Amino acid sequence: MDFQEKHIEIHQKLIAKLKNELLSWEIDHAVKPRKTTGDISRLTDECQNIIDNEKTNLREGRYWEKKDDSINLSKILNLNIEDEEELVKLFCHLRTKYNIKYFEIIKNRLMGDYDSENTILKELDLNIPKQNVLIETKCKIKKSKKLSAAIDDYLQLNESNWKKTTSKDYYNYTNWFLEIVGDIHLEEISHEVMNTFVDTLQKIPAHRNKKPEYRGKTIEALIKMKCKEVISPRTIQNIVEHISSFFKWSITRGYMEINYAQGKFRSRKESRTIFEPYTIEELHKIFFSDYYLKSVFKNNYQYWLPILGCYTGCRINELAQLQRKDVIFSGIPYIKISSTGENQSVKTQAGERDIPLHKAVLNLGFESYVNMVAKNQDNRIFPELQFKNYSYGSTVTRWYADYIKGLGIAPIKQNNKKTFHCWRSTFAMVCKEQDLPERQIHELIGHRDRDMSLDYYAPAYSVEKLYNDVISKLNFRVDTTRLMHTRYFHQQKLVK
Incomplete structure (x- = not known):
């Protein structure tokens, strides 16, 4: 045979x-x-x-x-x-x-x-x-669509299935491809065309659409600038993978035979960024700065989000997007991280979760604050935050970076970072140091458990169990009662 x-x-x-x-x-x-x-x-x-x-x-x-x-x-x-x-x-x-x-x-x-x-x-x-008909020859293939028309169809058909950030990436990267190789027919794409595309990407400056000196310039003009800070290998790999997905779709439509982007570029393994946990000294700098003690924050989110980040381990946008419906004070108070509201999203399905509120957060009057502020039209907890770049957290990211930099807080190692995301590392570190149950920690942080059978078939832990086993035992060794004398504190009965 x-x-x-x-x-x-x-x-x-x-x-x-x-x-x-x-x-x-x-x-x-x-x-x-x-x-x-x-x-x-x-x-x-x-x-x-x-x-x-x-x-x-x-x-x-x-x-x-x-x-x-x-x-x-x-x-x-x-x-x-x-x-x-x-x-x-x-x-x-x-x-x-x-x-x-x-x-x-x-x-x-x-x-x-x-x-x-x-x-x-x-x-x-x-x-x-x-x-005897294993592979058709190219001469038998009819003339396919032009690249621009195929890209339009691809984006239109898939946009409803993508997150907004994903849709933005596909739009940008496929149009970069169109700009670099020209509006050719899809069957004209070859290894040579892809090689040219990848070679060109390696000469384009990073943040092309963000920096004023690059914005609006053609690819040819950008290459002539010979910028030292060019697109990173990891970003190029990401772009090529997006083009590969577009080619796979084109093959299913009969426009192409071969995925010329597959395996075309692989970046060397980059060192993993470490989001360092905050030390006790840094926690005291953050929470007992003049901004907190003298009540000089301009916006309420600047006071509450670091506190919530510390005691919940949530991602920045998960907190910034909270609405009144997501904060429950009956029984054991908790916040609900979900994607059910307008402009709300979660990173993964595991990100949909309930997180009990620590007594430190409640004793600072979070319930009174929520009831007072959540009267705006969309009932958002932090109404001063605008939805920009597909997120409510972008404004917080910029403010928080300036805030901790002003306090002299910086990463120890070169490839490490000190950002709002470090609250997740801090939360996890404290849980680990206090030997709290690992499965509950996974669920609170919004990660999949290592045990597939329990992760997919067992129901989520109750708010009561998460509170009793983890949240009630968390001790960050920070005396937040010092913040009860600021103008941000909203009086209510203390939780013991």
Whole structure:
């Protein structure tokens, strides 16, 4: 049997295996107890994580890492390919693609969509190579759309599925590609075109759209400036990955045959930025500065957000976007981090969480403050913050950087940072030092747990348990009662 015949047989075996697994899942799903909405949400999220990982394996060629496992599977399927390295590589590649389709179908089923799988299975059947027609020649392909038209279609079709920040990145990067290579037809794209694109990116100055001296200039003009501070390798890799996603979509539409961006640029592994926890001395500098003690902050958010960041470990935008509905004072008081309100968002699904309020926050009168201020039209807790750059936190970021710099707070090491994000590190460090339960800490911070079964199938911890096991025991060794004499303090009964 020649290579092409074996290629066809591999497809046939894998699609038969896929259909058998789908049938087994349906039978198993029918006899198990009904799943809750929370179960379904976690399972669909798990499917999406697997899909994303497998797509990364395809993009980076890491499917070959499963060589031994794939050879064992090929023997079970009676393919007899273990002596042919090229066939094994092909099998690993196709197995990954079919695995993606399996989890796409399961994800759809979990959401009640049993119709789309017919289309997916039909496409898989149609994609099985026919004898002697393994690859079409370029001369048989009709003239495709121009790059500009394809980009417009791509952005329009996918915009509703992306976060606003993601949509902005795709818009910018695809239009950078258009600007650099010109409005060519998609079938004219080649390795040479992509090489030119990547080479050009490495000569463009960083922050092209932010700095006044670069804004509005053409690519040619920017290159002639010969700037020393150019786009970082990590950003170039990110741009190329966005173009690769656009090419994959173009292939599904029949506009292209090959993803010329795949693996085209990989940055060297950069040292990881460390957000250093605040020391006790730095905590005292932050909370007992003249700004706090003499009540000279211009805005309420400047007083409350560092306090909330310290005692919740939340991200800056999670706090800046809070609305009245997100702050609950009945029972054990807590804040709800969610994406349900206008212009609200979370980084990941794990970011949707409830965080009990520490007694230090309550004793400073946070409830009185919330009830007083949340009377604006959209009931936001910090109404002075404007929605800019797809976030309420951008203004806080700039102010806070200036605030701690003025206090003389700076990172110890060169690649480290001292920013608002360091409150997360501080929260985690204090939890760890006090030997508090790890699973509850994961949930409070908004990270997935390492145990997949508990993470996806077990319900979230109750507010009461999170408070009793973690929040009530947190001790930052900062005497916040000193702040009760400032104009920001709102009197109410102390919590013991």
